[in-house]
């Protein structure tokens with residue numbers, strides 16, 4: 001993963017970071033790196049995530065999924081960090097079959113998905129670190145019943161990825177289901193490079209070993225200077241821009257297959273850094289599609305955001321057939337990839353032109369190793385940013401609050417008095 005932060009400096013952008021401020025920030029990066037290094041060495045909660053490339057046992061994952069690799073479809077049931085890492089991998093990389101995710105509670109979506117699913121050729125991967133998450137357990141119970149109703153033995157098709165205790169562990173024990181353990185000390189949103197993120201991809205034939213190899217290379221690049229560590233350059237620049245007024249970070253990959261990556265990053269950043277009145281609002285965008293809509297705001301609206309482009313230098317391409325269409329002569333001899341890249345560079349320049357800070361995250365191509373590196377790099381960037389903000393990167397009390405209230409309501413608890421209604425209806 002390479003990072004180009006030139007368009008985030010004050011020579012180009014406003015808000016922008018002066019070069020001498022960046023040099024001073026580099027001193028704080030060195031201190032933060034020492035803290036991170038110590039946390040990694042002691043396998044402290046959260047910091048342990050950055051050791052996953054060394055610790056994850058891909059052979060054990062391969063063994064656990066072996067009975068399911070004939071499946072043509074994998075249905076992963078999980079939510080948040082227990083779905084987004086896997087979905088990022090299976091959406092970005094070539095797979096031997098289809099990957100579906102039940103990571104929401106939407107009765108319409110659940111019934112539509114199940115109606116069309118051939119259960120005999122579908123493997124289920126039920127993922128919950130805590131093993132108690134209401135959405136995941138509820139979806140699993142619904143899916144299980146559909147298998148039973150159609151006379152298919154769900155226990156033959158199910159793998160569970162969970163912790164040592166919890167409802168999901170109890171269900172797995174009761175039905176003697178194969179279980180992959182979740183890693184110790186790793187919050188869900190940092191678990192993409194573990195059993196949690198890799199198992200569904202492995203069932204579908206993704207080269208998970210290369211994902212880990214790519215992550216390991218990024219781990220080895222961690223150093224005490226942002227100028228030598230792409231991950232830290234990104235974490236530091238997002239922090240410095242946020243402090244100067246870039247309250248949002250628009251993450252805009254220029255590859256359809258990386259759309260889910262932007263979603264994964266949004267959880268990672270928002271849940272890790274949104275604390276004590278701090279944090280940058282992550283916004284998901286997709287190039288070139290959103291050039292034809294959101295770009296209007298990014299270029300002509302308020303300069304209150306950073307745009308992060310994610311781009312692969314190389315990849316498959318398709319020639320555009322010559323058609324000699326009037327006014328479209330510039331397409332003659334071009335390819336879809338060249339058109340996409342020209343649009344990307346033009347958008348980057350158009351934002352720099354109006355002083356909107358933007359950063360280029362570049363990978364060689366969208367392949368297993370590069371995606372492993374990208375995910376690891378962004379996790380390290382987020383941990384570094386957490387140190388600079390001085391927040392508790394690895395907790396999520398605000399998320400827990402909402403979960404508890406929802407549970408209370410389901411148990412028949414008192415109506416909520418935190419909200420006020422001013423309902424407007426048509427006459």
Ligand SMILES: O=P(O)(O)OC[C@H]1O[C@H](O)[C@H](O)[C@@H](O)[C@@H]1O
Pocket residue numbers: 079080081082127128129130131132133136187188189271396399400
């Ligand atoms: O893996 P689970 O325990 O089911 O948790 C799934 C998700 O639930 C919560 O909302 C947490 O805040 C997320 O970080 C987590 O990834």
